[in-house]
Amino acid sequence: MSTQPYAEGGQGPKSSSNPTSAGSLLVADCGTVFTKVSLFGLVEGQYRLMARGEAPTTIAPPYEDITKGIIQAINIIEFITGRLFISEGRIISPEQSSGDGVDVFISTISTGGPVRLVVLGAVDAAMERFASQAVSGLYAETYALPSPSQIATSAPAPVPVGAGARSSGSGTEGPWTPERVAFEWERQIERIREIQPHAALIVGMANGPAGPAPLQEACQLLVNATTELNKQYRDSASAGIAAADVASRQIAVLYAGAPQYVEAVRGMLKGTAEVTRVDSLVSQEQIGPTSIAVGGLFERDVIQRIPGYARLHSWSSSTPVPTATSLSSLVRFLAQHYAMNVTAVDIGGANTTLMMAGERGEFIPLVNCGVGVGPSVGAILQRVGIQRVARWLPFDIAEDELRQYVLNHMLHPHVISTSQRDLQISQAFAREALILTVEAAKGDSLEWLDADLILATGGVLAHAPKYGQAALMLLDALQPRGVTSLVLDCTMLVAQLGAVATVAPIAAVQVNENDAVTHRLGTCVIPFGTLPENEVAVRVGIEYTSGRQVTVDVMSGSIEVIPLRSNEQALLSLFPAPTVDVGLGPGERARAAEEIDGGLVGLIIDARGRPLVLSGEGKERQKRLSQWMQAIGA
Amino acid sequence: MREGKVSTMTYQLGWSVIPQILVRRERWPGGYKTRTVPLVYPGQEVQSAQPVMRLERIGSAEAVATVPRSSLPRVNDAPIDVSSQIARSSAHAPDQGGETLPAGLGGRVIDITRRGGVIIESQAAVLQGVIGAGNQVAGILTMWQAQTSRGGEQGFPSSALLIVPGPLNSNMLREALVFGVVGVIASSISSRDLESFLRVDLVELIDCVDVESAQAHLPRMTVLLTEGIGTIAMPTRTLRLLSHYQGLMALLSGVTSIRQGVFPELVISLPEVELQQPWHPMRPDPTLTIGAQVRVCSGDHEGAIGIIDYLYLHQQVFSSGILARAARLRLEDGTLLTVPLVLVERIS
Numbered sequence: 001m002s003t004q005p006y007a008e009g010g011q012g013p014k015s016s017s018n019p020t021s022a023g024s025l026l027v028a029d030c031g032t033v034f035t036k037v038s039l040f041g042l043v044e045g046q047y048r049l050m051a052r053g054e055a056p057t058t059i060a061p062p063y064e065d066i067t068k069g070i071i072q073a074i075n076i077i078e079f080i081t082g083r084l085f086i087s088e089g090r091i092i093s094p095e096q097s098s099g100d101g102v103d104v105f106i107s108t109i110s111t112g113g114p115v116r117l118v119v120l121g122a123v124d125a126a127m128e129r130f131a132s133q134a135v136s137g138l139y140a141e142t143y144a145l146p147s148p149s150q151i152a153t154s155a156p157a158p159v160p161v162g163a164g165a166r167s168s169g170s171g172t173e174g175p176w177t178p179e180r181v182a183f184e185w186e187r188q189i190e191r192i193r194e195i196q197p198h199a200a201l202i203v204g205m206a207n208g209p210a211g212p213a214p215l216q217e218a219c220q221l222l223v224n225a226t227t228e229l230n231k232q233y234r235d236s237a238s239a240g241i242a243a244a245d246v247a248s249r250q251i252a253v254l255y256a257g258a259p260q261y262v263e264a265v266r267g268m269l270k271g272t273a274e275v276t277r278v279d280s281l282v283s284q285e286q287i288g289p290t291s292i293a294v295g296g297l298f299e300r301d302v303i304q305r306i307p308g309y310a311r312l313h314s315w316s317s318s319t320p321v322p323t324a325t326s327l328s329s330l331v332r333f334l335a336q337h338y339a340m341n342v343t344a345v346d347i348g349g350a351n352t353t354l355m356m357a358g359e360r361g362e363f364i365p366l367v368n369c370g371v372g373v374g375p376s377v378g379a380i381l382q383r384v385g386i387q388r389v390a391r392w393l394p395f396d397i398a399e400d401e402l403r404q405y406v407l408n409h410m411l412h413p414h415v416i417s418t419s420q421r422d423l424q425i426s427q428a429f430a431r432e433a434l435i436l437t438v439e440a441a442k443g444d445s446l447e448w449l450d451a452d453l454i455l456a457t458g459g460v461l462a463h464a465p466k467y468g469q470a471a472l473m474l475l476d477a478l479q480p481r482g483v484t485s486l487v488l489d490c491t492m493l494v495a496q497l498g499a500v501a502t503v504a505p506i507a508a509v510q511v512n513e514n515d516a517v518t519h520r521l522g523t524c525v526i527p528f529g530t531l532p533e534n535e536v537a538v539r540v541g542i543e544y545t546s547g548r549q550v551t552v553d554v555m556s557g558s559i560e561v562i563p564l565r566s567n568e569q570a571l572l573s574l575f576p577a578p579t580v581d582v583g584l585g586p587g588e589r590a591r592a593a594e595e596i597d598g599g600l601v602g603l604i605i606d607a608r609g610r611p612l613v614l615s616g617e618g619k620e621r622q623k624r625l626s627q628w629m630q631a632i633g634a
Numbered sequence: 635m636r637e638g639k640v641s642t643m644t645y646q647l648g649w650s651v652i653p654q655i656l657v658r659r660e661r662w663p664g665g666y667k668t669r670t671v672p673l674v675y676p677g678q679e680v681q682s683a684q685p686v687m688r689l690e691r692i693g694s695a696e697a698v699a700t701v702p703r704s705s706l707p708r709v710n711d712a713p714i715d716v717s718s719q720i721a722r723s724s725a726h727a728p729d730q731g732g733e734t735l736p737a738g739l740g741g742r743v744i745d746i747t748r749r750g751g752v753i754i755e756s757q758a759a760v761l762q763g764v765i766g767a768g769n770q771v772a773g774i775l776t777m778w779q780a781q782t783s784r785g786g787e788q789g790f791p792s793s794a795l796l797i798v799p800g801p802l803n804s805n806m807l808r809e810a811l812v813f814g815v816v817g818v819i820a821s822s823i824s825s826r827d828l829e830s831f832l833r834v835d836l837v838e839l840i841d842c843v844d845v846e847s848a849q850a851h852l853p854r855m856t857v858l859l860t861e862g863i864g865t866i867a868m869p870t871r872t873l874r875l876l877s878h879y880q881g882l883m884a885l886l887s888g889v890t891s892i893r894q895g896v897f898p899e900l901v902i903s904l905p906e907v908e909l910q911q912p913w914h915p916m917r918p919d920p921t922l923t924i925g926a927q928v929r930v931c932s933g934d935h936e937g938a939i940g941i942i943d944y945l946y947l948h949q950q951v952f953s954s955g956i957l958a959r960a961a962r963l964r965l966e967d968g969t970l971l972t973v974p975l976v977l978v979e980r981i982s
Contacts, residue, residue: 056976060895061646062920079947113893193666194844375892378837403825406837407863408932410892411764414976415932416956422933423954465955 022103033349037073065308110323120218122204134287137365147214219268329498340452347458349374374413392428434477457489468633482583522599531556541573564598648918662751664769670750682883685734738772738885766888766898768856821868866937
């Protein structure tokens with residue numbers, strides 16, 4: 001399968017001694033909220049998914065051991081298969097003649113939180129973007145803190161106007177007086193204390209108006225802040241603060257600034273932090289080394305500090321891999337293998353991931369850390385506000401109810417929605433998580449790929465009670481255009497297969513085709529351009545393999561589903577209105593050269609227009625939402 | 635699956651109410667700027683009401699000024715010399731204060747932390763809350779009664795930890811604050827009322843990384859909610875425990891941080907008379923087994939308490955259409971309820 005290096009950072013899995021001959025594999029994906037374990041085995045010479053189990057992730061007290069949740073999930077597989085995989089707290093390996101045990105154990109990890117990275121020095125908008133791009137495919141958050149002299153020389157000081165004008169007493173405005181500099185310095189130390197970073201990235205080429213002063217200030221800031229943080233954490237080590245964080249207070253420093261100052265920076269930070277030099281970050285082409293270095297930090301400072309990691313590693317045939325890294329391998333493989341643009345989305349409890357891979361090797365990854373539908377659901381509410389979430393609900397909701405939902409899900413991230421109302425609220429948050437991630441990806445990226453295939457995973461999508469609900473979430477949030485296919489990863493396997501591929505490539509390919517991407521929701525036609533109001537947007541002609549022909553006129557603003565089941569194929573003809581585009585230009589008719597595949601939902605025609613605009617009038621919007629849900633079977 | 639044993643998300647100590655357990659807690663009032671002088675030494679036995687530290691408060695940026703200055707090679711026209719400004723702005727002298735803080739727990743001093751916190755080991759009952767706010771405080775457990783809150787004759791003892799059996803509202807909290815109550819333990823409150831009292835965005839508060847800074851701007855009264863946000867009554871078992879220990883001093887922390895994994899708790903050192911009886915410390919087992927007492931933590935039946943009557947072997951369908959592994963509970967009123975396993979937490 002994929003032979004691509006882990007270019008977005010991090011260490012690829014190490015091969016086991018004889019992995020390709022594995023007859024059985026257990027693959028664990030440890031998420032923030034749930035741990036999913038899958039058993040792959042040979043059935044008539046083909047690797048297949050035999051069983052899967054799911055249990056809460058157990059890195060927090062009272063368990064404080066990631067392997068406990070894995071064992072719970074494996075216990076479910078033992079119940080299903082009647083085989084035994086655990087003995088005395090260890091994986092039985094290799095597979096025994098009795099059928100007990102397993103040849104290979106592999107794990108992927110997305111729990112433990114992101115690497116928090118402060119970007120210091122001569123940070124301007126471009127530097128901030130490069131740093132953000134460098135970590136976009138990783139579980140990492142960046143916080144830019146330009147040095148005071150950088151701020152002072154890049155932003156003109158406001159000039160007081162009029163007789164009554166006075167400088168602000170807060171110290172945050174006005175000319176760069178010594179008092180304001182001191183205030184800014186103190187603010188930055190306070191900010192670092194709030195962020196509690198794992199690492200710092202120092203950038204700047206010392207050729208700006210401030211010269212090397214920003215680099216100097218970055219070092220001084222780190223010296224001061226590290227002293228503060230160390231004091232704080234040593235002090236509170238016994239006060240119930242998470243031990244993993246206490247242990248990680250030594251801030252790692254990546255130096256991507258002017259090469260001539262690297263030794264001076266090392267000298268300034270001697271005794272405070274170990275400085276790793278990476279290529280100077282001055283253009284998009286040079287983000288690779290920074291990305292790899294940050295990926296390494298995630299493995300060292302986050303993954304390897306997860307409680308129970310040593311035991312997990314001792315079970316494993318390869319080093320545990322970040323889930324996003326594994327997913328990126330699979331997405332790029334699929335894009336190359338099928339020669340199409342593939343978009344994968346993974347809506348998790350703490351992160352939302354969007355990965356786009358093009359048939360010509362293009363790759364746009366974005367892990368939106370801290371935006372998810374579990375413990376991070378509060379971040380969605382804070383970023384978008386009540387109205388943007390409520391706009392997806394076909395009923396009125398009070399602000400208090402929505403806030404209570406959010407608080408409850410932050411405090412109990414493992415809960416599932418047992419009522420229809422709660423389910424719709426959770427799906428509204430899922431839409432916004434994805435929209436935020438798309439917005440972030442568009443902000444970071446110069447190019448955008450129209451997806452031929454959209455592959456969706458993550459609990460809120462995979463466990464949606466109706467396939468139409470998953471399809472509608474994807475259409476609402478991603479807003480694809482033209483013709484695309486939706487595939488739902490109901491078994492939540494795809495994020496693990498990239499890691500599997502590095503150990504057992506044949507197993508990964510066969511499980512992917514046999515079990516992971518088998519839940520095709522359907523082909524979607526999404527006309528765009530100027531859709532004529534209250535008129536037909538597109539006429540759709542379907543010719544089934546049986547010879548039966550159907551023609552459907554789809555009105556602007558509506559969704560239609562034309563029956564075309566999973567095992568059916570049909571020839572598709574599209575006759576758009578003169579101002580409507582189905583991918584070939586306004587008014588251009590299209591007839592598929594090859595038959596299109598059906599799916600669990602059917603052939604979906606989404607003629608609601610792009611961008612999708614929801615009515616500002618509550619009742620009207622709710623009526624429309626209900627119509628769309630009914631049409632798509634949500 | 636091993637017969638009838640399932641773990642789920644749960645409280646940090648395993649159960650929400652633990653009648654007997656050996657705990658170690660740092661007595662620390664919170665705040666970066668707080669400095670204390672310990673009045674006890676490791677190995678010393680202390681009583682709950684015994685002063686164990688004296689408070690001093692120091693200005694904000696002391697640490698900045700004390701860091702040695704180093705520099706890059708000399709740069710011409712460097713626009714700003716930061717360090718000297720920092721040094722000038724941060725020379726604050728410590729305020730000498732005489733306030734002392736009681737231990738809050740009875741037991742043995744184990745250690746003194748660098749910041750002057752006192753770690754005490756105690757045989758105690760522990761109550762874990764779902765959400766709270768405010769730094770650690772020590773006070774006398776005092777049961778709330780409607781007439782006493784209206785400025786009646788009885789009033790509240792100063793430094794009371796007020797127990798409110800039912801849901802709270804913001805007026806009750808404000809009233810308690812006026813009376814000098816240092817902490818409130820209640821079942822639940824609406825998010826609007828709690829935010830109105832705390833004057834913060836609750837989502838932001840519990841999502842913070844820096845818990846010390848987050849607590850710094852809250853009213854000086856700590857809150858612990860046993861059931862969380864909403865209008866859920868306090869379970870009988872919890873209320874019974876609190877009633878049993880009313881009049882005793884206890885240690886309350888409201889700090890809640892999802893990111894740091896810190897949740898509110900009340901620790902009550904067992905009185906002498908109970909310590910003389912056989913000691914049966916609990917090792918709470920969070921595993922969901924038939925016969926375990928559990929609480930429903932979300933959904934239409936949030937707050938309901940029952941005994942696991944049956945663990946379904948196969949996934950069940952719920953009204954949302956979602957499939958999930960499930961348990962059947964026999965609730966306190968005798969009715970049966972089928973709920974997803976992930977919605978129940980073992981409480982005893």
